[in-house]
Amino acid sequence: DSGVTQTPKHLITATGQRVTLRCSPRSGDLSVYWYQQSLDQGLQFLIQYYNGEERAKGNILERFSAQQFPDLHSELNLSSLELGDSALYFCASSARTGEGNTIYFGEGSWLTVV
Amino acid sequence: AQSVTQLGSHVSVSEGALVLLRCNYSSSVPPYLFWYVQYPNQGLQLLLKYTSAATLVKGINGFEAEFKKSETSFHLTKPSAHMSDAAEYFCAVSDSSGTYKYIFGTGTRLKVLA
Numbered sequence: 001d002s003g004v005t006q007t008p009k010h011l012i013t014a015t016g017q018r019v020t021l022r023c024s025p026r027s028g029d030l031s032v033y034w035y036q037q038s039l040d041q042g043l044q045f046l047i048q049y050y051n052g053e054e055r056a057k058g059n060i061l062e063r064f065s066a067q068q069f070p071d072l073h074s075e076l077n078l079s080s081l082e083l084g085d086s087a088l089y090f091c092a093s094s095a096r097t098g099e100g101n102t103i104y105f106g107e108g109s110w111l112t113v114v
Numbered sequence: 115a116q117s118v119t120q121l122g123s124h125v126s127v128s129e130g131a132l133v134l135l136r137c138n139y140s141s142s143v144p145p146y147l148f149w150y151v152q153y154p155n156q157g158l159q160l161l162l163k164y165t166s167a168a169t170l171v172k173g174i175n176g177f178e179a180e181f182k183k184s185e186t187s188f189h190l191t192k193p194s195a196h197m198s199d200a201a202e203y204f205c206a207v208s209d210s211s212g213t214y215k216y217i218f219g220t221g222t223r224l225k226v227l228a
Contacts, residue, residue, distance in 0.1 A: 002157060002159070004157070033215070033216070035218075042218070042219075042220045042221060043158075043204065043218040043221070045215045045216065045217070045218075048215055056215045058215055090157060090158070092158075101208075102148070102160055102163060103216060104160070105150075105157035105158040105159070106157050107155075107156055107157040108157055
């Protein structure tokens, strides 16, 4: 158990819909990362927050957005869903932001768009 | 930009045989390097990490990796494979460009044959 909690674990929704994935980082961790894992794209970095502020952006679509709240939990919002958005979405956290910090992954949220 | 390349998307070894999973990195500055393991239906778990303290890094479950600057490599080894080692393994580099995002390789699926 990494200490990173993600909900829901599984989600099935229809195209065009909107979903919210939630993440609670490890106790004391200030930095949260979101990754998307799919068969064709591998593990793709989406976005990072540190203590409530966006720090880095990766291959995140405009239909997707995220935020980190004052209690440090984070949400990833996915809207106008398409079939290709079906993937495993990981949240990870680390104590600080910066080189060499170990990031700890949650077990992921499986999103299936039908 | 930094990157990692994992050679071999699938590797099969016999139980008791040497495990060698290859990772080469690209970086203009000394990198931080990581190996993560992903068991089926689980998140990524840190195996070991290189932070320049020692070139030979020992991790969990009997795995180790050696940082070779001249070869820009960080290969993962284990002297004797166990059935429980069957999983997907990811090499990652910490981006030192200021964004601090972690760049993951495409993964190597290890199969252990009885």
